[in-house]
Amino acid sequence: MDILGVMNIGYSALKAQTTRVNVISSNLANMETTRTPEGGPYQRKSVIFTSSSRGFAQELENSTRQQAEGVEVQRIVSQQGAGKMVYDPGHPDANAEGYVEKPDISLVEEMTDLMKAKGSYEANVTSIKAAQRMAIKALEIGR
C-alpha cells in the first residue's frame, strides 16, 4: 500500500537520524578521551547516508512510484589525522614535551549537527503523521 510506503520511507529516515544522533553523542562523550582500544586518542566519527534500494522487488516498486527511496546509514567513518595538542605535563599520556593529543572535536560543530539531526527527525515524523492522517481520511470515505 502506498500510504504505508510513505511510512516505511519515513521510518528509514527516523532510523538513520537515530544512528546519527548516536554517533554525535559518542563524539560529545569522547571529547576528552585520550585512550582507545585501537590506541591513540578517540577519532571523531561521522555517518555516511545512502538512499536505500533493497533488491529487485524494491527496485521494481520504486520504479512505479516515482523513485521514492528511503535512506539508510551506509557506514560510520572515523576522521583520520592528528588530534589537537594540549599542554598538560601532568597527564599520563603526555609526550616528552608535555603535550597531550586530544580528539579534534568541536563542541559547536557537534551541537549544530545534533540540531540538524533533531530537525530532520521531526520533519520525518511530520511526514509520517501526514501519511497517517491521509490514511484515516481515506477510510472516512466509507462512512
Add this chain to the structure above:
Amino acid sequence: MVSDISQLGQSIEAASAGSDAGKTKAANSVGEAFEKIYEQTARNLEKADQQAVQANTGGPVDLHDVMISMEKADISLRLLVQVRNKAIDAYKEIMRMQV
C-alpha cells in the same frame, strides 16, 4: 413480441444458472479476502504488541519502531472495521429485499 419475451426469459434463466455456478466461488472469494485482511491485521497487531513489550523490557527496538508498527496496526484495524461494516451493510440490504 412473444419471441422477445421468451428470449428475455431464456436470458434470465441463463443468468441465474450462471450465477448459481458463480455463487459459491464468489462467496468464497469474499470470505477469503476478508480472512486475508483479518489475518494481516492480526499479524500487525501482534507485531505492535511484541515490539511494545520489547521496548519496555529493554529489547533491541526503538520507540519509533513501536510507534510505526502501532500506527500500521491501527490503520489496518480501521480498514478491517470498514470492510466489515460494508459487508454487513450489504448483507442487511439484501435481507431487506422484497421477494
